[in-house]
Amino acid sequence: KNKGIIKPSLTEKATEISNYLEGETNFIIGERSLRDYRSAAQKLENDDGDIRIKQVDVISGLCSYLGYENYQDFVKRNEKPKVDRTILTETPIVKPTVESLPKKSILRNYRFYVLIGIMCILLFWLYNYTTRQRWMVWTDDHYIEVDFDAKKYDIKQLKLYKEDRIVSFKKIKVTCLTDFFHPDGSVLVWYGKNREKQLEYFTDLGLHPETGKTLKPISGYMINKHICVE
Incomplete structure (x- = not known):
């Protein structure tokens, strides 16, 4: 819907x-495969069973897509609290009335409940602060964190905040003198074409910020053909 598709099909959703x-x-x-997982999950919707996804990368990616840090975070935040049935059948504890308590005890209990209340408020604020949705947009050659503002930014510009994109993902200019590989041969530069079909180079793998297409690792062939041209 953010891309202007009012009624996306199951295939379009799965492709996304x-x-x-x-x-x-x-x-x-x-x-x-994603549509098959969806169909299997719908059949088990009212049962206690679950579908089996064998690929760990798929599980981690789906959790990230939903805004969770990892699978453990997903389980923790969706776990249903267990009710101890034995407690419900025990004889209720009769609490003393205020009149029967000494003044020092009343004051001590009052301070205790105030402290508990303050702690609950602080924990609630901390939870909202740490779990609030964060956003980022692409500017020229890097991502920056921004507030969600549909009036200021095009909805297509806003992306879910990822710290590694902010820290290590940059667009760079390259020459023959650029270090394209680590000493062990692993890649340091990735490339992709922008909307004008021009080659652009980046410091990490991922999707092109403008086109959304997967970047490719640099190769000796690309260096010789497009960068170190004699």
Whole structure:
């Protein structure tokens, strides 16, 4: 819907998630497999069973897509509290009335409840602060964190905040003198074409900020053909 598709089909939804998983985990899973998982989950909706997803990268990517840090965070935040049935059958404890308590005891209890109340407020504020949704936008050659403002930013510009994108993902200019590889041969630069079909270079793998297409690792062929041209 953010891209202007009012009634996206199941295939379009699955394709969107498939592209996200590929960019997030570098793991390729087809939209058909995702639709099969959805169908299996719907059949078990009213049961206690669950579907089995064998690929760990897919599980981690889906959790990230939903805004969770990882699978453990997903389980923790969706775990249903267990009720101890034995407590419900025990004889209720008769609490003493205020009149029967000494003044010092009343004051001590009052301070205790005030302290508990303050702690609950602080914990509630801390929870909202740490779990609030954060956003970022692409500016020229890097991402910056911003507040969600649909009037200031195009909805297509706003992306879910990712610290690694802020810290290590940059667009760079390259020459023959650029270090394209680590000493062990691993890649330092990735490339992709912008909307004008021009090659652009980046410091990390991921999706092109403008086109959303997966960036490719640099190769000796690309360096010789497009960068170190004699």
